[in-house]
Amino acid sequence: MLSRTAENLYWLARYVERAEYLARTIDATLRVTALPAAYIGKTNEWDSALLTAGVAASFYQQYEEANEHNVVDYLSFSADNPSSIRNCIEAARLNSRSVRTALTSEMWDTINSAWIELQEVWSRGTSTREDLAKFLRFVQETSLRFDGSAYRTMLRNDAYWFSRMGLHLERADNTARILDVKYHVLLPEEEHVGGPLDFYQWTSILRSVSALTAYHWVYRETLKPWLIADLLILNDSLPRSLASCYGNLVRNLDQIGVAYGRQGPAQRHARGIRNRLEHSNMNDIFQHGVHEFIQEFILDNSRLGEIITKQYLI
Amino acid sequence: MAVAFDEMNIPGGDLRPAYQELARWLKETPPEALEYRRQEAELLFRRIGITFAVYGDSESTERLIPFDVIPRIMSGKEWALLEKGLKQRVRALNMFLRDIYHGRDILRAEIVPDDLIFQNPVFRPEMNGQQVPHDVYVHIAGIDIVRVDAEDFIVLEDNARTPSGVSYMLENREIMMRLFPDLFARHRVAPVERYPDELLSALRSVAPQSASGEPTVALLTPGVYNSAYYEHSFLADKLGIELVEGRDLIVKNNEVFMRTTEGVKRVDVIYRRVDDDYLDPLTFRPDSALGVPGLMSAYAAGNITLANAVGTGIADDKAIYSYMPDIVKFYLGEEPILKNVQTWRCREPKDLAYVLDNLSELVVKEVHGSGGYGMLIGPAATKATIEAFREKLKREPEGFIAQPTLALSTCPTCTASGLAPRHVDLRPFVLTGSKSTTIVPGGLTRVALKEGSLVVNSSQGGGTKDTWILDE
Numbered sequence: 001m002l003s004r005t006a007e008n009l010y011w012l013a014r015y016v017e018r019a020e021y022l023a024r025t026i027d028a029t030l031r032v033t034a035l036p037a038a039y040i041g042k043t044n045e046w047d048s049a050l051l052t053a054g055v056a057a058s059f060y061q062q063y064e065e066a067n068e069h070n071v072v073d074y075l076s077f078s079a080d081n082p083s084s085i086r087n088c089i090e091a092a093r094l095n096s097r098s099v100r101t102a103l104t105s106e107m108w109d110t111i112n113s114a115w116i117e118l119q120e121v122w123s124r125g126t127s128t129r130e131d132l133a134k135f136l137r138f139v140q141e142t143s144l145r146f147d148g149s150a151y152r153t154m155l156r157n158d159a160y161w162f163s164r165m166g167l168h169l170e171r172a173d174n175t176a177r178i179l180d181v182k183y184h185v186l187l188p189e190e191e192h193v194g195g196p197l198d199f200y201q202w203t204s205i206l207r208s209v210s211a212l213t214a215y216h217w218v219y220r221e222t223l224k225p226w227l228i229a230d231l232l233i234l235n236d237s238l239p240r241s242l243a244s245c246y247g248n249l250v251r252n253l254d255q256i257g258v259a260y261g262r263q264g265p266a267q268r269h270a271r272g273i274r275n276r277l278e279h280s281n282m283n284d285i286f287q288h289g290v291h292e293f294i295q296e297f298i299l300d301n302s303r304l305g306e307i308i309t310k311q312y313l314i
Numbered sequence: 315m316a317v318a319f320d321e322m323n324i325p326g327g328d329l330r331p332a333y334q335e336l337a338r339w340l341k342e343t344p345p346e347a348l349e350y351r352r353q354e355a356e357l358l359f360r361r362i363g364i365t366f367a368v369y370g371d372s373e374s375t376e377r378l379i380p381f382d383v384i385p386r387i388m389s390g391k392e393w394a395l396l397e398k399g400l401k402q403r404v405r406a407l408n409m410f411l412r413d414i415y416h417g418r419d420i421l422r423a424e425i426v427p428d429d430l431i432f433q434n435p436v437f438r439p440e441m442n443g444q445q446v447p448h449d450v451y452v453h454i455a456g457i458d459i460v461r462v463d464a465e466d467f468i469v470l471e472d473n474a475r476t477p478s479g480v481s482y483m484l485e486n487r488e489i490m491m492r493l494f495p496d497l498f499a500r501h502r503v504a505p506v507e508r509y510p511d512e513l514l515s516a517l518r519s520v521a522p523q524s525a526s527g528e529p530t531v532a533l534l535t536p537g538v539y540n541s542a543y544y545e546h547s548f549l550a551d552k553l554g555i556e557l558v559e560g561r562d563l564i565v566k567n568n569e570v571f572m573r574t575t576e577g578v579k580r581v582d583v584i585y586r587r588v589d590d591d592y593l594d595p596l597t598f599r600p601d602s603a604l605g606v607p608g609l610m611s612a613y614a615a616g617n618i619t620l621a622n623a624v625g626t627g628i629a630d631d632k633a634i635y636s637y638m639p640d641i642v643k644f645y646l647g648e649e650p651i652l653k654n655v656q657t658w659r660c661r662e663p664k665d666l667a668y669v670l671d672n673l674s675e676l677v678v679k680e681v682h683g684s685g686g687y688g689m690l691i692g693p694a695a696t697k698a699t700i701e702a703f704r705e706k707l708k709r710e711p712e713g714f715i716a717q718p719t720l721a722l723s724t725c726p727t728c729t730a731s732g733l734a735p736r737h738v739d740l741r742p743f744v745l746t747g748s749k750s751t752t753i754v755p756g757g758l759t760r761v762a763l764k765e766g767s768l769v770v771n772s773s774q775g776g777g778t779k780d781t782w783i784l785d786e
Binding site for chain 2: 001002003004005006094097098100101108109112113116158162256260312313314
């Protein structure tokens with residue numbers, strides 16, 4: 001297939017995934033900030049939301065204060081924020097238009113309808129919490145519909161695999177970024193600096209990767225920070241864990257390798273990251289420093305993005 | 315202006331035969347049902363994303379072309395005549411182009427003046443002596459046809475460069491069949507759906523000799539911001555060919571390749587929807603980012619077929635248009651089946667004088683204009699507009715032609731106040747391959763939705779209709 005088509009499919013999936021993640025982040029932050037101050041401590045959760053979205057620096061060029069109004073606006077509707085939900089959906093639709101021939105009509109319909117609907121939301125604005133909640137739910141549903149229609153209607157060929165790769169790479173990046181911002185509340189008990197207040201932080205993290213229920217099923221335990229870290233990093237039964245994302249990335253890259261009859265640096269690099277995740281345990285990770293581990297992962301992950309681009313997309 | 319010929323109603327109350335069944339159906343169908351279907355059609359168009367962009371309109375970059383649900387109907391007999399005329403016209407266009415870029419017999423015979431060719435910006439000296447496979451220059455032609463009476467078909471304009479609109483012909487039919495199955499059941503409408511197949515085989519048939527047995531065809535688009543982008547993606551999809559942009563193509567050793575995820579792959583035929591000027595920055599506009607550097611050298615080497623060929627603008631130029639009846643006679647030795655609109659060439663002093671004296675009666679068009687931009691419709695223009703135009707005309711008479719204001723035929727159309735006659739034209743699409751010229755029965759009917767308006771262009775508020783040719 002055309003390299004540009006593959007590139008568009010890959011980015012299309014990334015944008016949709018990112019939009020959903022932003023919606024989840026805002027949703028989780030709204031919940032935690034609605035608690036009385038005594039439960040949540042002094043951290044500014046809206047500031048954390050900006051950090052996990054990776055847009056704190058550009059935000060502060062425009063705004064003085066990270067409060068609900070400013071951050072929700074910046075993450076959801078701002079035209080100036082290249083990765084606002086609005087711009088993600090715009091970019092997703094533009095990408096879809098460029099590769100309409102490679103999309104199934106169900107996928108096109110999902111993106112195009114979302115775009116039409118969002119135009120209306122932008123012109124109306126979300127003046128109440130209820131409007132906002134509805135909007136955030138809608139974004140998440142769009143992503144589910146897109147994902148579902150890709151899964152159910154696309155031919156299993158390179159178009160599908162490039163699209164899936166975009167999704168998993170973006171997802172891994174998002175999960176890693178939450179961990180990067182919140183790692184300090186996930187340290188084992190003895191190193192732990194916070195206190196019981198952190199319970200709400202933990203649920204918030206799990207919520208933003210839709211893993212709150214999953215946690216209880218996997219561990220049958222009350223919330224323990226190191227188990228949360230284990231779930232998000234190493235447990236490959238959780239679709240948003242780093243391990244699961246890399247299991248999928250390696251599989252998609254292998255499928256492409258088989259279809260094209262050759263492997264390359266992308267396959268090797270992805271396998272390297274997956275093997276490291278497979279052979280790690282939380283004890284080692286804590287010993288060497290969670291923060292360092294996550295930062296290294298974020299770099300490795302974005303390097304994989306560059307390698308894929310070089311090998312296939314340009 | 316005379317009362318226009320209506321394609322459905324004969325003055326006095328009778329119906330033209332092709333419309334009898336439709337009239338019966340309209341009588342049985344309550345207006346609300348029609349309105350409901352109209353809304354449904356609009357919803358479908360929007361969901362499928364059948365949009366076009368209007369240049370210079372910052373309000374909305376994507377718009378729907380209004381669709382009128384009342385079909386325009388022609389009898390098989392009328393179509394047979396039109397089809398014959400179209401084939402004749404396109405054959406002549408191709409022979410004219412071959413001649414202009416080779417022997418130039420027609421100039422020696424003094425049928426067309428030299429300076430109209432050589433001083434014309436759309437004449438491409440790069441094409442002199444260039445062989446194109448099977449001497450086909452215009453693989454896809456869109457000939458704009460109007461009627462003023464029941465007998466004649468008149469060519470308003472030849473489009474021999476990159477005519478658009480065929481996706482609307484196909485989608486209009488799809489949507490009509492979905493919304494009005496009962497109405498179809500009561501008619502025998504000739505199908506249009508084989509157009510993509512015919513287009514693909516025409517394109518394959520003109521592959522260069524150096525192509526492999528299964529030539530690779532690609533559609534070259536300027537990109538998503540082009541007004542006809544929807545059509546480009548639609549056609550690529552229907553033809554099952556890659557939709558490429560300039561940056562997807564590279565030229566190596568005078569061969570054209572597309573960049574794919576598996577390395578580069580040779581392309582043999584390009585159905586290009588990019589204008590000549592933007593095709594190759596090395597040959598034409600150096601600032602073009604839409605083109606492919608080196609494409610013209612691959613073309614000169616005979617390793618790629620461009621459809622349509624480069625330089626076809628010289629055949630559909632409005633200044634050349636007035637010579638078309640003579641061109642048909644010169645190459646084919648036949649009387650033209652399709653008429654031309656009477657045309658005054660403002661470059662000729664006698665004609666100019668007449669035009670200047672009768673501006674308020676005439677339509678004056680820019681020789682190189684298209685899309686309904688930059689023209690004067692005398693009867694509809696204010697005094698001030700006419701005077702401003704007069705100055706423009708005096709400054710550069712060779713840039714204009716003038717025609718009488720035609721009373722274009724009308725068809726019943728849905729309006730806010732019920733069915734009413736609106737002016738229409740027709741753009742059939744004529745495909746020419748190595749062996750044959752084919753036309754799917756029908757074409758794109760454009761309708762001027764504003765009462766009394768004669769401008770059918772979508773950029774100027776025109777809509778479209780499904781066009782039915784009855785199989786008898």
